[in-house]
Amino acid sequence: MVKISDEDFKIFSDTMNGLEAMPEIQRLKNFRQHGDNTTYQHVCNVANCAFYIAEKHHLKVDIVTMTTAAMFHDYYLYDTREMSYTNYQHAVLHPKLSVENVSRFFPLTDHEKEIILSHMWPIPGCPRPKSTEAKLVCYADTYVAALEMGLGRHAWAPMDRAMVCC
Numbered sequence: 001m002v003k004i005s006d007e008d009f010k011i012f013s014d015t016m017n018g019l020e021a022m023p024e025i026q027r028l029k030n031f032r033q034h035g036d037n038t039t040y041q042h043v044c045n046v047a048n049c050a051f052y053i054a055e056k057h058h059l060k061v062d063i064v065t066m067t068t069a070a071m072f073h074d075y076y077l078y079d080t081r082e083m084s085y086t087n088y089q090h091a092v093l094h095p096k097l098s099v100e101n102v103s104r105f106f107p108l109t110d111h112e113k114e115i116i117l118s119h120m121w122p123i124p125g126c127p128r129p130k131s132t133e134a135k136l137v138c139y140a141d142t143y144v145a146a147l148e149m150g151l152g153r154h155a156w157a158p159m160d161r162a163m164v165c166c
Contacts (some may be wrong), residue, residue: 004055008063012051015067016044024105025071033080042148046070049140050133057130062111065135069148072102073137082152092125 019025047070054061059124075098083090095117097140102108108116111131118129118139 011063019071036087045144046140049134069112073119075101
């Protein structure tokens with residue numbers, strides 16, 4: 001069992017609650033991906049997973065930046081079951097589209113943009129994650145997506161405390 005510090009959990013929880021309250025984040029409930037999951041559920045799972053891994057391994061990360069990028073990493077606003085792209089085109093294009101869409105209403109930092117743009121590595125054409133936060137979101141996204149596709153909606157939830165959102 002991972003011991004999550006009260007201070008880190010408060011930062012993570014406050015960030016998640018603030019983002020979850022945004023109508024733009026709520027829009028993600030309208031889009032499906034990875035089977036029966038909504039994009040909203042997926043990004044919440046990725047944020048929780050990245051935070052959990054950072055805490056488990058005692059990694060020094062910017063929790064607000066990592067959580068914000070995780071919650072916006074798939075802000076492409078279409079149902080993957082009804083897209084006109086090939087799977088490869090979607091994989092390469094959606095990080096850029098997510099940054100463009102989010103930038104219309106939220107001032108992303110360069111670090112947050114780097115995390116979002118690199119989350120699909122090692123697919124050819126996707127940049128390699130540079131920061132610890134980007135590596136965690138990239139790994140968490142891959143891990144969570146695999147579980148969601150194989151195990152269903154709430155496949156990933158090993159938090160010591162109650163899930164922060166969703």
